[in-house]
Amino acid sequence: MIxxxxxxxxxxxxxxxxxxEAVEAYDSQLPDNRxxxxxxxxxxxxxxxxxxxxxxxxxxxxxxxxxxIFASNLDEFFMVRVAGLKRRIVTGLAxxxxxxxxxHEVLADxxxxxxxxxxxxAAAWAELVSPALAESGIELVSWTDLDESERRTxxxxxxxxxxxxxxPLAVDPAHPFPYISGLSLNLAIRIRNAKTGRQEFARLKxxxxxxxxxxLPASGRSRYLPLEELIAENLGDLFPGMEILEHHAFRLTRxxxxxxxxDETENLIQAxxxxxxxxxxxxxxxxxxxxxMDPVTLDLLLDELDxxxxxxxxxxxxxxxxxxxxxxxxxxPDLHYPPHVPTTAPAFQPAEQNGRADLFAAIRGGDxxxxxxxxxxxxxxVAFLEQAARDPHVLAIKQTLYRTSGDSPIVQALIDAAxxxxxxxALVEVKARFDExxxxxxxxxxxxxxxxxxYGLVGLKTHCKLLHVIREEDGMLRSYSHIGTGNYNPKTSxxxxxxxxxxxxxxxxxxxxxxxxxxxxxxxxxxxxxLLVAPLHLRKGLLRHIDKERRNAQDGKAAHIRIKVNSMVxxxxxxxxxxxSQAGVRVDVWVRGICSLRTDLPGVSDxxxxxxxxxxxxxxxxxxxxxxxxxxxxxxxxxxxxxxxLDRRVEALVRVVAPTHVRDLVELFDAAMSEDTSSWRLGEGxxxxxxxxxxxxxxxxxxxxxxMAQVQRRRRARAVR
Numbered sequence: 001m002i003x004x005x006x007x008x009x010x011x012x013x014x015x016x017x018x019x020x021e022a023v024e025a026y027d028s029q030l031p032d033n034r035x036x037x038x039x040x041x042x043x044x045x046x047x048x049x050x051x052x053x054x055x056x057x058x059x060x061x062x063x064x065x066x067x068x069i070f071a072s073n074l075d076e077f078f079m080v081r082v083a084g085l086k087r088r089i090v091t092g093l094a095x096x097x098x099x100x101x102x103x104h105e106v107l108a109d110x111x112x113x114x115x116x117x118x119x120x121x122a123a124a125w126a127e128l129v130s131p132a133l134a135e136s137g138i139e140l141v142s143w144t145d146l147d148e149s150e151r152r153t154x155x156x157x158x159x160x161x162x163x164x165x166x167x168p169l170a171v172d173p174a175h176p177f178p179y180i181s182g183l184s185l186n187l188a189i190r191i192r193n194a195k196t197g198r199q200e201f202a203r204l205k206x207x208x209x210x211x212x213x214x215x216l217p218a219s220g221r222s223r224y225l226p227l228e229e230l231i232a233e234n235l236g237d238l239f240p241g242m243e244i245l246e247h248h249a250f251r252l253t254r255x256x257x258x259x260x261x262x263d264e265t266e267n268l269i270q271a272x273x274x275x276x277x278x279x280x281x282x283x284x285x286x287x288x289x290x291x292x293m294d295p296v297t298l299d300l301l302l303d304e305l306d307x308x309x310x311x312x313x314x315x316x317x318x319x320x321x322x323x324x325x326x327x328x329x330x331x332x333p334d335l336h337y338p339p340h341v342p343t344t345a346p347a348f349q350p351a352e353q354n355g356r357a358d359l360f361a362a363i364r365g366g367d368x369x370x371x372x373x374x375x376x377x378x379x380x381x382v383a384f385l386e387q388a389a390r391d392p393h394v395l396a397i398k399q400t401l402y403r404t405s406g407d408s409p410i411v412q413a414l415i416d417a418a419x420x421x422x423x424x425x426a427l428v429e430v431k432a433r434f435d436e437x438x439x440x441x442x443x444x445x446x447x448x449x450x451x452x453x454x455y456g457l458v459g460l461k462t463h464c465k466l467l468h469v470i471r472e473e474d475g476m477l478r479s480y481s482h483i484g485t486g487n488y489n490p491k492t493s494x495x496x497x498x499x500x501x502x503x504x505x506x507x508x509x510x511x512x513x514x515x516x517x518x519x520x521x522x523x524x525x526x527x528x529x530x531l532l533v534a535p536l537h538l539r540k541g542l543l544r545h546i547d548k549e550r551r552n553a554q555d556g557k558a559a560h561i562r563i564k565v566n567s568m569v570x571x572x573x574x575x576x577x578x579x580x581s582q583a584g585v586r587v588d589v590w591v592r593g594i595c596s597l598r599t600d601l602p603g604v605s606d607x608x609x610x611x612x613x614x615x616x617x618x619x620x621x622x623x624x625x626x627x628x629x630x631x632x633x634x635x636x637x638x639x640x641x642x643x644x645x646l647d648r649r650v651e652a653l654v655r656v657v658a659p660t661h662v663r664d665l666v667e668l669f670d671a672a673m674s675e676d677t678s679s680w681r682l683g684e685g686x687x688x689x690x691x692x693x694x695x696x697x698x699x700x701x702x703x704x705x706x707x708m709a710q711v712q713r714r715r716r717a718r719a720v721r
Contacts, residue, residue: 030578030604032100035596036686038569039081039106043113044688045593046073048614048680050117051690054124057699060132061335062616065328067129070121071321074114075183075253078286082110083255086285111310118288122315125324136335138222138327140213140318143233146225153217154225158234162210166231168238171201177304178203180284182254185228185320188297189235192243199245201300204238206231206249212323222330226318248293250301251319253286288313288320337616340708342376342494348383359384359502360391360471363480368502369661372486373617374711377493381467381482381500382409388469388480389417395477396423396470398516400462401442402487410488411442415449424451427519429462454520460535462519463645464638464652465500468512479509483531483654485621485636496620497704499636501654501661505530508654519650534651538639539572545626545633546576552629553584560627562669563641564590566620568597570641581607588673592619594642600684610682611673615704623665624653634662668707677701 052058053066085103130140146154168189169178180186185206192199206228213224232247284307289298291314302312333339347368350357357379362368370380386409388394397417401410418424428443447453465484470477486498511528532541546561553559561580568574568589574597577587587608589597595612599605613619624635637653639645656662671677678692678700693699 030575031601034578034598034601034604035571035574036598037101037106037109038567038594038596039085039110040113041594041596041686042077042081043110043117044686045612046070046077047117048612048688048690049073050121050124052614053121054128055692056128056132059335059337060129060136061138061328061330061332062337063129064133064324067121067125068322068324068328071324074118074121075322078114078253079182079255082107083283083285085110086283087255108310115313118313118315121321125321126316133327136332137220138224138330138332138335140224140226140327141216143225143229146216150216154214154230155234157214158230159237162207162227162231163234163237165207165210166204166238168202168204171203171304180252180305181205182252183320184208185249185251187228187232187235188246188248188250188293188301189239189244190246190297191239192245194241194243200242201297202239204231204235212320212326224327226323228318246294246297248297249290249317249319250293251288252284252305253288255283255285284311286311286313288315290317290319291315292317340373342373342378343711343714344379345370345375346714348380357383359387360480363502363504364478367505367656367658367661369656369658369664370500370502371707371711372496372498372500373494374497374707377490378409380502381484381488381493382413382490384469384480384482384502385410385413385467386416388471389413389420389422391471393473394422394469394471396425396468398425398427398466398468398512399488400427400429400464400466400519402429402463402465408442408488409490411446414446414451418446418450425516425520426451426453427462427516428453428455452520459648461644461649463649464515464533466512466515466652468509468516478504479506479512480504481508481512483508483512483637483652485638495618497617499621499623499665501636501656505657515652530655530657532635532637532653532655534639534646534649538651538653539570539646542573542624543576545624545628546573546580548628549585549626550576550580550583552627553580557629558627559583559585560625561585561587562590562623562625562666562673563588564619564621564623564669564672565640566592566622567594567640567642569594570643570646571596573641573646577608578604581605588669590619590623590669590672595682597682598686599682600686609673611677612680612682612688613672613678613703614680615702617704622653623669625662625666625669632662632666634665636665671701671706672703674701677703679703 049066049070053063053070055063085107088103089107133139143151171177180203185208187204187206189202189204190199191202210227212227214227214230216223216225228249235244235247284305287301287305287307289301289312293314298312301307302309344357345368347362347365348357348359385397385399388397394417397414399410399414414424414426426446428446443453443455465486465488467482467488469480471480480502481504482500482502484498484500486493486496486500507529508531511531514528515531515533527537532538549559549561559580561577568591577589577597578601581587582604585607589595589608589610591610591612592614595610597605597608597610599608599610622637622639626633634656635653636656637651639649639651639653645651656665672679680688680690682688691700
């Protein structure tokens, strides 16, 4: 029997007001320049992605994929973060940032850095990745590279597959300048009427539903022609009798963030659908043009789009390198990472070959910690939910859904359970950014099947990853709980590194029962036993754990804080880590993306080490480990250290109690922070430096490959037994 008093999140009964006053007193002793701007830190993260694309040791199609990821990341950054800064300036809400600089100043810094990064990105493709692909028999060619036979073949393809769907839009007194949709690739065309000599302008959208790169006939190599170039070389068919003077590709980015005033609407779905329609017409925030565009065409675009020179990005062709996602899927195993098939977690492996594991029995045998994608999401989370859906002893299933795939077996299992008469509650977060429309579709499908669908609390996104199953056993009700760090999405589970904890612990079950009641009803959040829950208690709970390590260090005891997150931005958490460092606590931070914490402040951050690991899988799990005078307290869950997570989202961390799980999590963390592990290290001037080889040029340990090997060894060892 677990002593729940010991597990009461380690918060104690200290007076909150006294604790807050102590925090404020400590903060006054810290320097003003103690944070790195979050937007510039994000750009530094995307630079780390770019550095992977530049690395010749990686398989070349994976390098192309990283170029596409960089482009996609940057699009979202402009659509949300840059758009938000501009909105604050326009609306007069331009309060200083956490580094004491105005949004105007930050916007100028972003522009300078983003321009440099986009040019570096284009150069990485043209000078590094494209030549390496060509050496491997994969080429992106231009029209001038084609012989007459190939040009005829491409022209036939153009006539049959492209020409019928093109829609040239003229601009003249009878035709106003057309609306340019966000992220669309377009051709700006200037033409001269052969009869009148009058110059005209037309816009032609490159059809997004067609392959971005058109494959040429087999020639022993894989050769592709950009679709926009195929169209540009055949403009005469679109404008017969006209002289084509100039044609240039361009691409516009718009503000596509969604803002819904929940307090002023009675129907969140209807309000969100209206806002999604508005998103299409957001104001322009970035114009990408080819570096060959003539001044006349550019001036026309600037005038019509009402955009400034600072927002223009002049780049070599081709624009929109997100298209490299398609090339990266070419079936060339020799140019990809070696295949990795996730193994079934040892506890969930069937007792007999070709048998079906009883996941309920496995979880009753003790907490099960699953590490994705090294261990299978399908044979753990999906299998558990599917077993619960068909089990006649299961009475109720409750689950949060933040992002899920379009053909999700998770959604189907919930539908199956409801159709079998079970009580099923799905909390669908329809405000999950850029997945809003998809989530609305699935919410309605669930409702039609009889699932109780709710949308969480007004003003808050529900980001926690929770699954709660109530099962009748021997006349009693037992709770089976799953708390994860990642979305219930089978597709991303193969790419995202995450943890999930399965448990029958009664206290966790009571915590989840209360939390789901709060999310679907009107209960007010209180403290939980094995959970830390935002927005009311998670930050304060972590601050108490951090402060306890500080006090232990002051008392001469060993003290150590380990935190793994996607983003480290929250000023209160950062300041608490600075105070702990000043007291002598060893602070290790493993962060994938943004980090406003600095490691170069003498007397403040001397004991803080920050690492970042990027690679084959996207590091997504969040782990918080505290030495606690030799009795480690370790949490995992959904929360990053950002204002939105701690103040405007429902997040949950669960305390991990099984000694083997605590040990495994701490060992993984220590391996990530090791000098022998390949990583980026945060140093002087908030500059990230990659360390991937030792002094002799020998590659350092790839943590993800090491973890894959360890999981496979455990699987083989179990098979031998």
